[in-house]
Amino acid sequence: MSISPNLMSDLYQQACEVELQAFKPGNVSVYADGHDMTVEDFRISAKVSAFALCNPDYTLGEKIYYAVKATREAVGCNTNLGILLLCAPLIKAMGIKTPDMSLQQALAQVLSHTTLNDADWVFKAISLASPGGLGNADQADVSEKPSINLIEAMRLASFRDRIALQFVTNYQDIFDFALPIYYNANKKWCKQDWSALVVFVSLLCRFPDSHVERKYGSQYNGMIALKMTQLSDELSKVDRPELTLPLLHSIDSEFKSQGLNPGTMADLTVATVFTVFLEDTIKHSSS
DSSP, rough: OOOOOOOOHHHHHHHHHHHHSOOOOOOOOBBOOBTBOOOOHHHHHHHHHHOOOOOOOOOHHHHHHHHHHHHHHHHHOOOSSHHHHHHHHHHHHHHOOOSSHHHHHHHHHHHTTTHHHHHHHHHHHHHHOOTTOOOOSSSOTTTOOOOOOOOHHHHHHHHOOOOHHHHHHHSHIIIIIHHHHHHHHHHOOOOOHHHHHHHHHHHHHHSSOHHHHHTTTTTTHHHHHHHHHHHHEEEESSSGGGHHHHHHHHHHHHHTTTTTOHHHHHHHHHHHHHHHHHHHHHHHHHO
């Protein structure tokens, strides 16, 4: 399905903005900065990365590398590597989607046809972004030249990284888990930012955050899941989600005081919102 690069760029930047409007404890949002990063860093990152990410002439790997490069040059830190890794295949999928094909079916085609060249570009992108707690790997280390294609490299990393896992499960966490949660919350409140928050909270209730685990191991997983379950219960009870703001401020302060930044689930939240926007575009173009 062909949509213009400008529209794709707008949808991507809107998804990034919705995630920033959501008060995700431990992360940067319009409610609170954190971890030496500001909301403006993330807004600039979304803007400068959009051109490369949405450039139809770039391969999957090139999209990711040049978007990371533009981000690094603009803000000097890693604000969006996970977002770019997740959104680039969705953009490629929109480019090959036919009317008889779902977005997820098109995505499966993109993911199953990654190349050694894609892996090379993505390894360079990851090295450039230098995400916290990356460390070294016995196989497919990003500091070395890849000998396998991107999907095979992601398969090797999937046991320790939830973003890599999406590549080998065809974004199962998003399509099977996060999307229904977003749609249900949006039906209840008609608020994109709060619907995005419910996605973030629900993901953290169910799955450990890879970014936190890379830095601290599993020591905080139980505490984070407990806090998110408490928050999820409160959100399910209220007609106005703003009533949970005192609890959100409390949990956010607690997480940040311990250096906890559940960035992987924030990245999955952006990708979920972006998928919602893409599916809405598909729906409107076919009606």
